[in-house]
Amino acid sequence: MAINDTDTIPMARWRTVSSMDTPQGQADLKLIVDACYEAILRCDDPAVRWQAVKLLQQVSSPKGTLQ
Numbered sequence: 001m002a003i004n005d006t007d008t009i010p011m012a013r014w015r016t017v018s019s020m021d022t023p024q025g026q027a028d029l030k031l032i033v034d035a036c037y038e039a040i041l042r043c044d045d046p047a048v049r050w051q052a053v054k055l056l057q058q059v060s061s062p063k064g065t066l067q
Contacts, residue, residue, distance in 0.1 A: 029059060032055065033056065033059065036052040036055050036056045037052075039051075039052035040052045040053060040056075
């Protein structure tokens with residue numbers, strides 16, 4: 001099988017699990033959120049606070065899994 005031969009890979013039958021659905025994924029997400037909140041609350045540089053806000057927006061869950 002060549003590296004470009006994808007016809008033999010049954011993609012439709014693969015079950016993928018989001019990394020955020022695993023315990024490690026949840027721990028990583030909590031660490032990211034905690035670091036962002038820390039930067040927003042304690043950093044003097046407005047650019048850093050802005051980047052933290054933007055990152056929080058990107059990782060926020062529409063399902064509300066963070067509590």
